[in-house]
Amino acid sequence: MSTTDGAIRIHLAAHFPGVNNATVWTDPRSGSQIDFSSFIHLARTAERGRFDFFFLAEGLRLRELKGQVHDLDVVGRPESLTVLAALAAVTERLGLAATVNATFNEPYELARRLASLDHLSGGRAGWNVVTTSDAFTGENFRRGGYLDRADRYTRAEEFVRLSRRLWDSWRPGAVAADQETGVYLRPGGVKSFHHRGRHFGVEGRFNVPRPPQGHPVIIQAGESDEGREFAASTADVIFSRYGTFEEGRAFYTDVKRRLARHGREPDQLKIMPGVSFALGDTDAEAAENAAEIRRLQVGPQTAIAFLEQIWGRDMTAYDPEGPLPDIEPETGDGVSQGRVAVKDRAAVAAKWRAVAQEKGLSIRDLVIEMTGRQSFIGSPATVARRMEEFVRGGAADGFILVPHLTPGGLDDFVDRVVPLLQERGVFRAEYGGPTLRDHLGLKPPEEGS
Secondary structure (H helix, E strand, O other), X not given: OEOOOOOEOOEEEEEOOXXXXXXXXXXXXXXXXXXXXXXXXHHHHHHHOOOOEEEEOOOOOOXXXXXXXXXXXXXXXXXXXXXXXXXXXXOOOOEEEEEEXXXXXXXXHHHHHHHHHHHHHOOOEEEEEEOOOOHHHHOOOOOOOOOOHHHHHHHXXXXXXXXXXXXXXXXXXOEEEEOOOEEEEOOOOEOXXXXXXXXXXXXXXXXXXXXXXXXXXXXXXXXXXXXXXXXXXXXXXXXXXXXXXXXXXXXXXXXXXXXXXXXXXXXXXXXXXXXXXXEOOOHHXXXXXXXXXXXXXXXXXXXXXXXXXXXXXXXXXXXXXXXXXXXXXXXXXXXXXXXXXXXXXXXXXXXXXXXXXXXXXXXXXXXXHHOOOXXXXXXHHXXXXXXXXXXXXXXXXXXXXXXXXXXXXXXXXHHHHHHHHHHOOOOOOOOOOOOHHHHHOOOOXXXXX
């Protein structure tokens, strides 16, 4: 991110690891995903590091593999907005953001919850807007799987637009205080709303005052063309999946160029890829640590589970330390439920097979190779320099860090990398304002925007 004075400013956020197999459970330092103390530790560490925000993902149904609960994923974690409301009481400046599904919630209810969090935290709420079209998740809700995939973003766009209208329905100064009568509502302080759209038909009066930020910060993580366009028109932050420089810069360039047709400037949308890291006293030691972390993250059972997701069939008969079997993937629904669907199994399988043959990889080594690795590996000085190069080169505005340990996985980064970023003049030494919008350098929205 370039500021008005031309300097580079890196944005940082902390992702509480969970939902998938990124956490190394076998590490003796690995803690609970449910105890509030875990959330407090990671959030306070992020705030000590002057991070922009703390982020929680969401899962609306337990993932299944071959009809059974997938026991390699996180289960039983508390509802995110409840956790964030509690964290508001034990943090002071850190932004508090969560994924909340726009397919299986209602605008009035969710707008109230987000406005309440923004008030309780003094203007620190953020909402990661996601959509779901699969019937598997929908079975947990009264609407089931009715929503066509093509309607995901039309509903989400209308959802966000209506939520902003609700937040704007309270005029500035609507609530007043009187020594004799106490707090009261000024006449005309709240506008009624009447909305008739494709997905929602609601009317009435909103019962929570306008949030301190005006609108909570909107985050979006869509990768499709529709998702990118939705982000360009609506979002304040994109949670990108691109952790390599080349892919990151291509995504960054594509999304930023879309902003102009929505009347927006490049700095009105921050692109922050989710990244992991591995540190060491030297670059060589960090590389060894990274390799060990990946071996722990992708054990034999996990390797076969990933293969089954790509091939869409039972692969338990194959040795994870052996070669890739010479069989073709299934074309049906597959054996994995609750994960992002593989759109073209044959093409993905062909790519995996080519890599395995070229490098002589076993199934487990292939999964390690193809399912991601630590984005930043090196000594603290190397990681700090590389992060600056990433942002200065137009591949990101900052990063959402995903540590491999709960809850202490961010400690070394805050203790060893953040001071170097501060010395380089690319990261704040102190918060500049009280709200999440202040941290991100976003202007408050005008009423009705």
